[in-house]
Amino acid sequence: MKIKKLSEEVVRKIAAGEIIERPSSVVKELVENSIDAGASRITVRIGDPIYREISVSDDGAGMDREDALLSLERHSTSKLKSEDGLFDVRTLGFRGEALPSIAQVSRLTLTTRTKENLSGTTVLCVAGKIEEVSEAGRAPGTSVTVRDLFFNTPVRRRFLKSRTTEFRHVIRVMSSYGLAFEKIHFLLKQDERELLNLPPVERLLDRVVSLYGLQTAEQLIAVERQSGDMKIEGFVGTAELSRANSEHQLFFVNRRWVACPTLVFALREAYAGLLPRDRYPMCILLVNVAPGRVDVNIHPTKREVKFADEASVRTFVRDAVRDVLSEAAGEVLGGIESPGDAAFEVPHEERPLAGYLSTQYEAAGQQLSFAREAHDSLPPSAGSEKTSEGEGAMVPLWQLHRAYVLAQIKGGLVVIDQHAAHERILYEEALETLSKGSPSSQQLLFPLLMDLSGEEFEALLDIEAYLRRLGFDIRACGKSRIIVRGIPAGLRGWREGQLLHDIIDGATGDGAEEQSIEERVARSFACHAAVKAGDLLTLEEMNSLVDRLFGTSMPQGDPHGRPTFVRIPLEELERRLGRT
Amino acid sequence: MRFTIMRPDLEILMNRVITVVPPKSTLPVLSTVLIEAKENLLRATSTDLDMSISASVACNVSEEGSVCIPARRFAEIAKKLPTDEVRIAVEDFRVKVECGRGKYELSGMEAVDFPRMPEFKSEFRFTLPSTVLRKGERRCLYAASVDESRPVLNGIFLQLFPTELRMVATDGHRLAKVSFSGSYVKEKVEVIVPPKALRQVVRLIPEGECNIEVGVSKNYIMFEVDDSIICSRVLEGPFPNYEQVIPKETSKKLVINTEELIDAITRVSIFADNVTHQVRFSLRSDKVNLSVSTADVGEGKESVPASYDGEEMDIGYNANYVLEILKSVDSDEVTFSLNTPLLAGLVEPMEKEKGEDLLCLIMPLRLTE
Numbered sequence: 001m002k003i004k005k006l007s008e009e010v011v012r013k014i015a016a017g018e019i020i021e022r023p024s025s026v027v028k029e030l031v032e033n034s035i036d037a038g039a040s041r042i043t044v045r046i047g048d049p050i051y052r053e054i055s056v057s058d059d060g061a062g063m064d065r066e067d068a069l070l071s072l073e074r075h076s077t078s079k080l081k082s083e084d085g086l087f088d089v090r091t092l093g094f095r096g097e098a099l100p101s102i103a104q105v106s107r108l109t110l111t112t113r114t115k116e117n118l119s120g121t122t123v124l125c126v127a128g129k130i131e132e133v134s135e136a137g138r139a140p141g142t143s144v145t146v147r148d149l150f151f152n153t154p155v156r157r158r159f160l161k162s163r164t165t166e167f168r169h170v171i172r173v174m175s176s177y178g179l180a181f182e183k184i185h186f187l188l189k190q191d192e193r194e195l196l197n198l199p200p201v202e203r204l205l206d207r208v209v210s211l212y213g214l215q216t217a218e219q220l221i222a223v224e225r226q227s228g229d230m231k232i233e234g235f236v237g238t239a240e241l242s243r244a245n246s247e248h249q250l251f252f253v254n255r256r257w258v259a260c261p262t263l264v265f266a267l268r269e270a271y272a273g274l275l276p277r278d279r280y281p282m283c284i285l286l287v288n289v290a291p292g293r294v295d296v297n298i299h300p301t302k303r304e305v306k307f308a309d310e311a312s313v314r315t316f317v318r319d320a321v322r323d324v325l326s327e328a329a330g331e332v333l334g335g336i337e338s339p340g341d342a343a344f345e346v347p348h349e350e351r352p353l354a355g356y357l358s359t360q361y362e363a364a365g366q367q368l369s370f371a372r373e374a375h376d377s378l379p380p381s382a383g384s385e386k387t388s389e390g391e392g393a394m395v396p397l398w399q400l401h402r403a404y405v406l407a408q409i410k411g412g413l414v415v416i417d418q419h420a421a422h423e424r425i426l427y428e429e430a431l432e433t434l435s436k437g438s439p440s441s442q443q444l445l446f447p448l449l450m451d452l453s454g455e456e457f458e459a460l461l462d463i464e465a466y467l468r469r470l471g472f473d474i475r476a477c478g479k480s481r482i483i484v485r486g487i488p489a490g491l492r493g494w495r496e497g498q499l500l501h502d503i504i505d506g507a508t509g510d511g512a513e514e515q516s517i518e519e520r521v522a523r524s525f526a527c528h529a530a531v532k533a534g535d536l537l538t539l540e541e542m543n544s545l546v547d548r549l550f551g552t553s554m555p556q557g558d559p560h561g562r563p564t565f566v567r568i569p570l571e572e573l574e575r576r577l578g579r580t
Numbered sequence: 581m582r583f584t585i586m587r588p589d590l591e592i593l594m595n596r597v598i599t600v601v602p603p604k605s606t607l608p609v610l611s612t613v614l615i616e617a618k619e620n621l622l623r624a625t626s627t628d629l630d631m632s633i634s635a636s637v638a639c640n641v642s643e644e645g646s647v648c649i650p651a652r653r654f655a656e657i658a659k660k661l662p663t664d665e666v667r668i669a670v671e672d673f674r675v676k677v678e679c680g681r682g683k684y685e686l687s688g689m690e691a692v693d694f695p696r697m698p699e700f701k702s703e704f705r706f707t708l709p710s711t712v713l714r715k716g717e718r719r720c721l722y723a724a725s726v727d728e729s730r731p732v733l734n735g736i737f738l739q740l741f742p743t744e745l746r747m748v749a750t751d752g753h754r755l756a757k758v759s760f761s762g763s764y765v766k767e768k769v770e771v772i773v774p775p776k777a778l779r780q781v782v783r784l785i786p787e788g789e790c791n792i793e794v795g796v797s798k799n800y801i802m803f804e805v806d807d808s809i810i811c812s813r814v815l816e817g818p819f820p821n822y823e824q825v826i827p828k829e830t831s832k833k834l835v836i837n838t839e840e841l842i843d844a845i846t847r848v849s850i851f852a853d854n855v856t857h858q859v860r861f862s863l864r865s866d867k868v869n870l871s872v873s874t875a876d877v878g879e880g881k882e883s884v885p886a887s888y889d890g891e892e893m894d895i896g897y898n899a900n901y902v903l904e905i906l907k908s909v910d911s912d913e914v915t916f917s918l919n920t921p922l923l924a925g926l927v928e929p930m931e932k933e934k935g936e937d938l939l940c941l942i943m944p945l946r947l948t949e
Contacts (some may be wrong), residue, residue: 091897207936437807437948439946439948440853440856440858440896440945440946440947440948441945441946442753442856442898442943442946443751443753443923443924443943443944443945443946444752444753444943445752445754445755445825445924445943446752446820446825446942471946473946484924485922486946489855489856489857489858489898489945490853490855490856490857493729494727494729495729496729497732501737540854544854544855547854551876
């Protein structure tokens, strides 16, 4: 085989592919251009399907005829004049690649006019070739309309995800820039449907309110700190506001929306000990450093950045966040002299014997006699009756460290991971409910109004029907607001709607695409509605957990493949205790 | 410190305060009881930081003083010693207990380490007959939420108006509201009381009832019952606006015998799903048919005579919720006032007790055909 030089056209398509991965990349690049052009109002319209049409128009500086033509050529930009400028980037764009790259893979119409010129220019460009240039009327500013995206790269189009996923990406891009530039009016429409309308506001907080709703905004803690040429501002969420994935963490460096491991790491460190490993705090953090101290030219999309001094940025961000968190925690704990112990507050007369026993044993060996007394007074029916019909000789004994259920079986002991076991149960029950559809829905005395972010709302539309089939009685009521009138009967951990946020996150997060929607909803529901380590279980609940676990098709593993229980045979105990 | 006390008195004193001592605590001093001997009065105080109980009893003090004593062991020995005079002496935090031929020694802790409740400054003071709190607890405590995600619902909403006292509890699925007529305050007082504090108050009411002095401050509530003082944090409001969820009009009315319904539900619920506890109520003009059908378990049916004036309707309920309501009512018959199978149902006793007005709300389970 001979090595051949690729044709110019192929090279250009490959380069375009680096920047324009999906429809939202088009939106990102064009919105950045509009921001760089000093626009005060940016309107984005998308079609359905989204690759049919994407148009971005602004009231920015605009271009004259000569510049308009030049802008469609690769590596032409007004933003960077020399090599030195590359190390002092103050605009969002600078590579001169965006427009030509988009043009390369679509039919693109550029209409633009400067304030000085009386008439504007329209350029039609198909697959990177300029087909037509004419005069056109337009208010000062620029509009770019991209039609038939990826029409000449069919493989790329085939890789587009579902309609709502692509919508969500666009909403996310717009929301993010909305947060970074609160004084610009952003409008996003899908044909005539308004997906996002962000009028200019004075403060970042107002933007946050219009994007996330008042309920969420009220639980955010403001961060603001300056040290030398480093500055951070924005908001972080309380631990209660934490989410099941990191999609709600937004970082900006010099107002550029970035994915930056350094910042993610700094945030994680700041929340160390406040959140379990699988929970992610919400954040909107805008970090400013001297333009010369950050390299944005790592990846063509400029989503990744590198700081000249990673360590000091990390420390700065970590300390700024940690300090406001501890201040906020101090406010909450203000009235309490010492950590209270909820363990002993046993609701009503139903005494969760198991938990009670374990705490007794933990307290000290000397209290064994006390615990034994309680154990003896165990109503004989409670333990034995139920198990006799279920798993033969399995008798739940007690809950260990509020995380494991210990049960005696013939010839030994099983240790059941309460979360994994419950997850397996709920997962199978959810799948069955979804296919058969017989949910029992507990109606709520106080219907719950919930504000969702635009992104969440779109995601919810995708899975709403399935949630309904699980027993959630959900209705939209106004833009990105829902009302919940009923929840699955016997549901645990509803947490006043927080569960719904988690289920949406889990069912729609990236990487869940390979599974069917039923599968995703069932998995997410099971994962988030299951009892957690730390939840106290009553004897009745433990019995039910054991019965139901061994009634599932695969009791030995949770839906992620982790084991749900381990068995310890008597022989092993005997061996370890030196009895053999 | 040195005092003598009759053994039964010591047992009574310890019984009053011991229930608040946390079974396990990170703070060792919380598993002790503060004992203070002064002017021939022995005072014992226990706390879990959310609430405290303090009780006193007469004794012979020969040397005043105070010390913290490990609560459980001290209560246990007070119960098991012979009925005789107990002599207690404390030197260098060694607590010496002598009674009959027995001699015991425990190590105590310094009294200053005992976490005391902040000094109580009441904004409101009033006196309630113990019957009101005893009945109120019985009527609505079960409806309070045990889910910690919305703390305000974990409490009993105590409202006093110039002509009535009201207690309300709800967990968002059911609600109980009881009003007692009576003039206990001049102006409105509202406070959300943790159930465990109310339970302790009721526990300490002596036979033959008594008057209970109540003080309310911004963050605390205090009850003086007999010789005991209970002081508890209150829950931070606001309590949800429960009035707006009480249906003003209902289209259907069911009258049914309380005991018969309790028995029938108890039986069919044995076959109910042990997560949802769902029972189907089929309302017919002269009876209510109860049925459950649970995969892998089986089926159960019961029929209870009743009088029902609406069109035939099937409605689902969590059996436990209905049972708890029915058991809180002291009336031979109850009425269910209903609208649709998805809306709140009103449950009320047929025979109201004098000066008392009880109303329960229950939200149905949506049934699927």
